[in-house]
Amino acid sequence: MDIKGVFYSVVHSNVQLLYPPRCLMCGHAGRNGADLCEHCHQQLPFNQTACISCALPLPVGTSAGAVCGRCQKKQPFYDQAFSVFSYEQPVIWLIQQLKFNEKLAHARLLGELLANSDCVEKIKAEEEVCILPVPLYRKRMRQRGFNQSIELARALSKKTGWPMELNAVERARDTSAQTGLDAKARRKNIRGAFAVVEPLLQKHVVIVDDVVTTGSTANELSRVLKKAGVERITVLSLARAPLNK
Numbered sequence: 001m002d003i004k005g006v007f008y009s010v011v012h013s014n015v016q017l018l019y020p021p022r023c024l025m026c027g028h029a030g031r032n033g034a035d036l037c038e039h040c041h042q043q044l045p046f047n048q049t050a051c052i053s054c055a056l057p058l059p060v061g062t063s064a065g066a067v068c069g070r071c072q073k074k075q076p077f078y079d080q081a082f083s084v085f086s087y088e089q090p091v092i093w094l095i096q097q098l099k100f101n102e103k104l105a106h107a108r109l110l111g112e113l114l115a116n117s118d119c120v121e122k123i124k125a126e127e128e129v130c131i132l133p134v135p136l137y138r139k140r141m142r143q144r145g146f147n148q149s150i151e152l153a154r155a156l157s158k159k160t161g162w163p164m165e166l167n168a169v170e171r172a173r174d175t176s177a178q179t180g181l182d183a184k185a186r187r188k189n190i191r192g193a194f195a196v197v198e199p200l201l202q203k204h205v206v207i208v209d210d211v212v213t214t215g216s217t218a219n220e221l222s223r224v225l226k227k228a229g230v231e232r233i234t235v236l237s238l239a240r241a242p243l244n245k
């Protein structure tokens with residue numbers, strides 16, 4: 001460690017002493033400098049039973065390796081999808097804090113939960129991989145100041161060493177008003193929203209998003225990527241909405 005590193009770690013450890021990390025959910029002291037205590041961590045709605053194709057949460061007791069009805073009817077353009085949580089409380093609250101209050105501690109916590117989840121271990125990176133956070137429309141990015149998917153992707157990149165791809169794909173249209181639309185209307189609304197503007201160097205793209213609702217955004221992005229020559233696509237999200245929620 002160089003002198004700068006020593007200085008940083010001394011300052012950092014003193015900051016930790018002055019402000020010991022608190023659990024973001026209950027306010028109690030976190031474990032080993034974590035932002036969430038063990039108890040609250042265990043309460044989180046991990047997406048343990050899910051469709052192996054689209055990560056849709058399935059009823060507990062469904063056999064492993066099950067494919068949901070929708071994927072049986074029509075396969076998505078992506079090859080596999082994983083989601084750390086089912087989109088239920090308290091994960092809804094945690095993600096809303098990140099999105100609308102720009103809480104840096106929440107970004108760090110959610111990034112760690114994504115990067116350290118066993119979903120990441122399931123991604124077989126046989127080819128060269130890059131991470132693609134779902135792009136936001138420029139105006140929305142300016143309004144919000146940051147893209148929550150980039151914050152999550154950054155944590156994943158740090159953990160895995162896979163590079164982030166931030167320039168190859170653009171959001172050509174603002175299609176943020178997906179809320180309140182049913183699956184069919186969402187598909188129609190999102191069509192043509194993405195454009196590949198630079199060639200992608202990697203054969204395997206891991207799309208990162210905070211919340212996947214019906215999957216229509218990830219599917220449209222995957223359609224465009226496959227058309228541009230990407231061979232393998234994994235969708236990794238923090239939370240996937242259960243049906244009818």
Ligand SMILES: [Zn+2]
Binds near residue numbers: 026036038
């Ligand atoms: Zn707690």
Ligand SMILES: [Zn+2]
Binds near residue numbers: 053056071072
């Ligand atoms: Zn499915």
